[in-house]
Amino acid sequence: MKQYGYGRQSVDFADCWAVLKVLKSNFLTGGPKIKEFEDALCAYTGARYCVSVSSATAGLHLAMLALNIESGDEIITSPLTFLASANCVLYGGGTVRFADIEKDTANISPVEIVKQITPRTKGIIPVHFAGQSCAMEKIYGLAKEHNLFVVEDAAHAIGSEYQGKKVGSCEFSDMTVFSFHPVKTITTGEGGAITTNNKELYEKLVHLRSHGLYHTQNWEYEMRDLGFNYRLNDMQAALGLSQLQKLERFKKRRREIVRFYNENLGLPHLAERDFSNACFHLYPVLVEKRKEFYQKAQKNALNLQVHYIPVHTQPYYRGRGFKIGDFPNAEEFYSKSISLPLHSALTDRDLREIVKRVKSIL
Numbered sequence: 127m128k129q130y131g132y133g134r135q136s137v138d139f140a141d142c143w144a145v146l147k148v149l150k151s152n153f154l155t156g157g158p159k160i161k162e163f164e165d166a167l168c169a170y171t172g173a174r175y176c177v178s179v180s181s182a183t184a185g186l187h188l189a190m191l192a193l194n195i196e197s198g199d200e201i202i203t204s205p206l207t208f209l210a211s212a213n214c215v216l217y218g219g220g221t222v223r224f225a226d227i228e229k230d231t232a233n234i235s236p237v238e239i240v241k242q243i244t245p246r247t248k249g250i251i252p253v254h255f256a257g258q259s260c261a262m263e264k265i266y267g268l269a270k271e272h273n274l275f276v277v278e279d280a281a282h283a284i285g286s287e288y289q290g291k292k293v294g295s296c297e298f299s300d301m302t303v304f305s306f307h308p309v310k311t312i313t314t315g316e317g318g319a320i321t322t323n324n325k326e327l328y329e330k331l332v333h334l335r336s337h338g339l340y341h342t343q344n345w346e347y348e349m350r351d352l353g354f355n356y357r358l359n360d361m362q363a364a365l366g367l368s369q370l371q372k373l374e375r376f377k378k379r380r381r382e383i384v385r386f387y388n389e390n391l392g393l394p395h396l397a398e399r400d401f402s403n404a405c406f407h408l409y410p411v412l413v414e415k416r417k418e419f420y421q422k423a424q425k426n427a428l429n430l431q432v433h434y435i436p437v438h439t440q441p442y443y444r445g446r447g448f449k450i451g452d453f454p455n456a457e458e459f460y461s462k463s464i465s466l467p468l469h470s471a472l473t474d475r476d477l478r479e480i481v482k483r484v485k486s487i488l
């Protein structure tokens with residue numbers, strides 16, 4: 127029986143060739159492909175500046191450092207996300223608060239955000255779950271009203287649009303962070319990028335990415351901040367450039383697959399808002415008896431995954447005062463959710479086969 131995973135990369139010979147050319151060039155890292163990739167991401171998203179990084183986790187960390195969060199500062203994010211969306215706040219020395227999700231999109235709810243704002247709130251990290259943009263205009267409005275920053279966790283959302291503009295344009299945020307991990311829509315192996323329209327933030331990010339060094343003259347350099355080595359290399363950037371050329375095609379196929387599942391499975395799935403034109407990263411459905419479904423799926427060569435165990439229920443976060451029951455919508459979604467295979471290499475035949483197997487185990 128053919129095995130299907132919930133996601134996988136699509137790498138072709140053009141991608142391989144792009145990487146090979148870098149391997150035989152003068153620069154494996156610190157070379158021209160980095161800027162080329164960053165410029166291409168600016169052109170694609172419409173943002174003024176882009177900083178490539180070694181992962182989205184590194185990008186989120188740098189975003190928190192660039193915003194100078196301090197001990198006692200509270201940052202609000204979604205409980206239904208990958209750990210990194212919340213962990214970055216702790217890396218920066220801040221305090222995490224969660225705001226529950228909307229039931230139908232599984233995105234962070236602006237109404238719930240309001241309930242979490244205190245005099246110590248400094249920022250919001252909306253997560254574009256499954257690739258669909260959050261209600262950014264509302265979130266940004268709240269942020270302006272309370273003088274907060276907004277960093278979009280767009281790890282799922284390269285290629286997605288909000289109100290006709292690309293996610294990453296930063297029209298309603300200070301920075302947007304993308305991931306190019308192989309399960310995401312385009313890949314560099316490991317990697318990520320931050321877009322922004324703010325020159326000052328851009329310059330901070332560039333220096334923090336590389337040890338906090340500023341080159342002054344000749345051989346001289348000054349370390350002015352405690353930075354890291356969070357650089358992407360030229361092989362990765364070349365792969366990213368090659369992948370980016372296929373993004374619109376990937377998006378078209380991903381949307382076709384989502385439509386096919388919506389029409390042929392009859393299972394509860396995410397709603398898409400009028401403001402959204404998502405490049406879907408995940409296709410979660412809600413099933414009763416999820417554990418049984420998962421195990422039967424495994425026996426039918428469907429290697430599915432659950433997105434996500436709510437962050438506040440992790441032992442580490444429970445140790446910081448959160449408890450089961452705090453965010454009922456996220457917990458309810460998690461209790462039934464399971465993500466079906468979604469990636470651009472799936473053929474129509476694969477889709478019919480997957481639907482058949484899913485129906486047989488319901």
Ligand SMILES: *Cc1c(COP(=O)(O)O)cnc(C)c1O
Pocket residue numbers: 180181182183184207208210211253279281282304305306307317318
């Ligand atoms: C994958 C993911 C990240 C982390 O991305 P890496 O590139 O693996 O560090 C962060 N946030 C969300 C929502 C993710 O899905």
